[in-house]
Amino acid sequence: MFVDQLINGIVLGSIYALMAIGYTMVWNVLRFINFAHGEVYMGGAFVSLYLLLLDTPIWLAYLGGVCAGAFLGYLMEKVVYMRMRKAPKLNLLIAAIGISIVLQNVAQYIWGATPERLNSPFLSKNFTIADMEINQHYVFIIILTILVMIVLELFMNRTLMGKAVQAASQDINATQLMGINANKIISITFAIGSAVGALAGILVGPVFLVYPTMGVFAGLKGFTASVMGGMGNIPGAMIAGLLLGIIESFAAGFISSGYRDAVAMVILLFILLVRPQGIFGKIIQQKV
Amino acid sequence: MSIDLHNDSAILTIQNLSKSFGGVKAVNNLSFSVLQNNIHAIIGPNGAGKSTLFNLITGVIKPDMGNVQFLHQDITSLRPDKIAQHGVSRTFQNIRLFPDMTVFETVLIGTYQFTGGNLLPAFFRTKTFRNKESEAKERIEETLKFVGLWDVRNEYAAQLSYGNQRRVEIARALATNPHLLLLDEPTAGMNQKETQELMSLFSEVNQQGITILIIAHDMHLVYSLSNQITVINFGEKLAEGPPEVIQNHPAVLEAYMGRAETHA
């Protein structure tokens, strides 16, 4: 039971970590919470599902979903957020809530509310280690998450574009002065964050199904993880995501499964009040 | 308030005040006193920590070290609203008005501590409440006439001319019935005439027994208006004294005037 919950926790945690990256990256460049990030997660999964219905090879369908997610994030930014650069942050947040309602219901309008299962080549197979059985798809999720994290770290630290994104997170205006196109950096950030978010949705699709409101709680938990890790702190978000998944699984297993989702919310409240800079810390812009 | 206000006694005393932001020392071990009924000016180059000093005095930010005493009371750890209620009022470097309020309403906010607060009396419109309210109205009328805004009292404050917006801010600050008025670059961006008018307004305010602490860039204004000047640079006190002394202080000339001239 302990090991079972630990594995479940790590799998969930991987998903939360992937989601948290999107929140944290957008925060870095724009200092606001892209509330509609959960809908990118949903959108990516739906596009993959749709591509599979068209008999696309499974890997291509997955890739298509990731690209669609990236495009969705890019679109959100271009159509709405970019036109609101001078608006109060709160207005941006409300706009994001609006976008998320629109996307959820557009998905429901197109694909219906009935949950569908995304195919996975691994789902029906289990590894047997000693007395334990571990599903292959779970292993796939964990491996892919680690891979994404490594690639992201390399991108941020080893490429020019990554460095520009990092510079933008220090001070977007200064970046602009230095001749880097700030809008381009913001677009890239949205696209990358959203691609990772969409990947999370696609990975979850075979296990917890694909349906229009799937992004709501995943988004909340990804956000919780990003706050836990310290807003703007990418490695922090990854570790916090894993931690959150594990805590949640144990709480569900040993306390009550009905309050599973409440665990993350309580942690979120607690962190916001007690340590708003997150466990791993990063200075949060104060309003004076 | 009946506090013994001797002339020449310190109304505000700042001791060893320090504040740093992410390693940069905005205010560093600063000490000085503002005497009763003075017009005390703070000067210094841009980024010298003048506005930070005001924010520290009014409690908007808390110092890392040191303390602020107002009328012999330690106000360092008090909230800004408590400090305002003690009798310290201020204006802001970038005018901060309430965009949806008329001039009258804006100034009314300044009387909050005398009229506002309790909801229940307002609900039942008790006699004391109504008395207080009409008192406040009278005082606002007085203040608005004093600063010369009575005619525009029903216009939106944010839509007035720049000079008049400054006046609204000053009227609002005066409505809190302060002992000490902090003015953060009140004449910035104004023409000669407007500056002159404001200067005479400050003198009148001062004559009513209100001590003024003013940040200014306009040297002419500083020298002709104030009777005490503190010069700060890099958050530290560089010199202090009456205008005649500061005018010829070598360190000031070097650090401040020299740079000001090259910039000009």
Added chain:
Amino acid sequence: MHSKKLVVKKMVMFLVLAFLLVGCSAKNSSTGSSNSASGDTLRVGLQAPMTGDNAQYGQDMKNGVELAFKKINSEGGINGKKLELIVGDDKATPSEAVAVVNKMINNDRVKAIIGGYNSSPTLASQEVSGPAKVLHLNMGASPDLSKTKNPYLFRVILTGSVYVPAVMNYMAKEKNVKKIAAIFENTDYGITMYDAAKQSTKDLGVDFITAEKYNPGDKNFSAQLSKIKTLKPDAVMVVGLYNEVALIEQQAKQAGLNVQFFSPDDSMYSEQLIKLGGDAVENHIFASMIDLNANTPQMKEFKALAEKNNVPAQANTAIAFDAAMAIAKALEKGGGNADKDRDALANIDISGITGPIKFDKNGDRSNTPMIMQVQNGTFKVIKDSE
């Protein structure tokens, strides 16, 4: 400051938006707000989940009722009046059910209501339809629906107190299970079905070793399943709808819990179960009141009709078809008078796709269920009804 141009631009945009909203509202309300039914139509309401996790059921039921109405209307309607269907989405929740039944009764003036599918919404909404004297023929499984003392409430499916003993008997006698773990939906349906199952264990010599709950719409059952796994049961009873049954069995397989799964009733009898569950739902056993492969004339007629109208012939489609036929018969006999309609439905005796339709004094049918199993991705009868 706003320039004049900007204000004009904003006004125009605002007007466009306003028209959009009003237009959409008007278009939709025009169908429903013309009050009492006009002379030549009779309105019947369908209370069912049309959106959300249970939307598939609502769609199936809608298809069934529409088929029946089409058939009746093409044969001349009842007493010269055409039947018209008013669909109300109860979202499988009690408060929406009350709201939507309210609307159907007061605004659309329906003569009868078919549905709801879920027990809790039906229990809540019958408190509105009862005092309004509107026939309410529901498809909830909870035994509590027999205890409402609402004379206008009838049930087209079998009650849980018939389903449960049948399947428990089978599991104990044929499958020789002794230790059963239960996982059920935390609603009237799940709780009362579990209670009924627990009562039947006394005579059968089986035991419930644990009872885990979940909320409708849950997707992650790993906590409950790993608890169950450590107790090593002979079988697991799942009380739930197809989404949950499919996910639970899928996740059980992933966790290495490979035992016999069964359900007390046919709430998961839907193609969607196979689609979502795949291999994981293979061998699932449940009690059912209908077999879509039955070789009866009624079933053949229904399937032909479904095929002609391009509608998937699902279990709930067939049951809703029967419900619609029964309601139509009652309305024909009662002639639109509330009490006469009720008496007509109470004394009805017709043979439908789901067998003879007769109601006892509680408004329940007394047919016996058969036992079915998922085999090679299809639903097979493994024990006929007695």
Added chain:
Amino acid sequence: MIQTNKTVYRKFLLILGVIALFFLPLAVTNPYVMYVINLILIYTLLALGLDLIVGYTGQVSVGHGAFFGIGAYVAAILSKNLGFSFWVNLPLSIILTALIGFIIGFIGLKLIEEYLVMATLAFGTIIWLVFLNWTDLTGGPMGIAGITPPPPIKIGTFEFVFFQYQDYYPLLLLFVFLGILVTRLIIRSGFGRACTAIRDDELAAQSMGIPVFKTKVIMFTISAAFCGAAGALYAHFLRVVSPETFTFSMSVTILTMVMIGGQGSIAGAVIGASILTVSSEALRETPELRMIIYGFLIVVMIMFFPKGIMGLFQLVKRRLQKRTIQTPETTPEKEGLSYEH
């Protein structure tokens, strides 16, 4: 100021209109229309409550659906388990919701902007999960049905029974008027002005001696109390409560009402509640379309008209006034801030 004949005349008309509104059921025969009107009244109360904190104080909450739920569940539980009547449940609901509102406000209002939004969201979700999972008390997903209607009001031999929707209408209308009255009193008081000052410029307000945190918490508590009252009315009116009514989307719906009607305006709250309730009932058959429109409206409104319908009216009005009347004595009419009566 001396009241002119015109304002006396206007006041008279207003009172007449208010009285006339009570007799609306005589004109409306369709019970369903009555039901929708009653819903509008309940939502108006919610929108008024949320507007106090969003529109007048500038603190956004997406957890007010939970306060609505607490009010409703308190009334439902008291009615069902203890057999209390509506008249006992209503004050208890208000007090308890206000108390929880105070606690949440006290914890959450220390946070700034989006952190407050996230905290209220977390709070709302937790409350919803409690409704859903505390089966013994709340009935879990089944909710609580069979809540008793308010007891008949007896005046001499005359008995007023709450049975049909039109019977509830005067009661609900009374509470809406009470809500409007309380709102007006609050926003016209020094306390209300202080809230507006906080909304417009927190730092300037605090520097003028306004205790910002305390003021916000008091307003948040009052705002929650409004939702508590609406909840108790809702429970006794619909006579069934279940958890999914009080999810995040309820909070968003109330917020949308405030945003579309126009923040910081009583008329805006009424307009917003009416438009959204009517459109949501009209779009009942296509709920996803309705939510798409909601979402779209939220985005467009916040992008282009952050002050909603009333803001637009005011913009036009201000322009018209500027053009026609040049006399300095005119006071721009503005909800909540006009000082002279």
